[in-house]
Amino acid sequence: MDTRKLRAGGHKAAAICKVLKKAEVYLVSSFDRTSAESIFLTPASSVAEALDSALIKHGNDAKVLVILYANSTLPYV
Secondary structure, eight states, X not given: OOGGGOOOOHHHHXXXXXXXXXXXXXXXXXXXXXXXXXXXXXXXXXXXXXXXXXXXXXXXXOXXXXXTTGGGOOOOO
């Protein structure tokens, strides 16, 4: 993915920062790993990998939210 074309408005960046203060965010995307990590997201190659990693790290009682088309959605946590 060409990261030069990725643009997030300040309002979205602020909202993502607010979420990151409370939760770990896994990213399943064609976005390259280094770029994802540079914006504090945990890259995963599949939803199954992201879920497995989250449950290993946080336990089977972890709260997990899967958001489809997350580039146009901001969660309230």
